[in-house]
Amino acid sequence: MGNKTKASITDMLRASNLSITDTRVKILELFMDSNGALEHSSFEKLAGHSFDRVTVYRTLQTFLDKGIIHSIPTTDTSIRYALCKSDCSEHDHHDHHIHFKCEECGNTICLDDTNIPEIHLPKGYAAHNIDVVVSGVCKQCK
Secondary structure, three states: OOHHHHHHHHHHHHHOOOOOOHHHHHHHHHHHHOOOOEEOOHHHHHHOOOOOHHHHHHHHHHHHHHOOEEEEOOOOOOOEEEEOOOOOEOOEOOOOOEEEEEOOOOOEEEEOOOOOOOOOOOOOOOOOOOOEEEEEOOOOOO
16 A cells, blocks of 8 residues: 555545544555455455454444445345545535446446436435446456
C-alpha cells in the first residue's frame, strides 16, 4: 500500500470524524485493494491475520453509517460491502448504481457507469431506495 493511499485513508477517516485505528485503516486498505465487494468473512482471509469479528462488524457498521461504504443485497444470507465512490456522507447515500454478481467466480462488482432504469411506481407509492443486482458471467470468466 503506497503512501498516497494511506494518506487518502487517513483523510477519509478524518473527514468522517473517525479516529484512525489500525483496524479501520486495514479494512479500508482491503476495500481499496479489492476489485469488488467484500463479505464480512473475507477480511480475515484477505488480511492474513486474525481480526476480532465483533470489531470488524462494528467497523463496517460505522463505515455504513458514515457513508464510507454501502451494502449490496444478495440472494443468500450474506451481506456484501463496497466502498462508496461518490461523495456520500452520514445519512446521505447517493451511490446508486447496478451491482453485478458473477455466477462463475462469485465476485460482486459495482457497475458505476450503468444507470438504474427508471422505475414507475403505482400512485400512492414512494421509493426510498432501489437496489438492482444483475447476475450472469463477468468478462474475466467469459
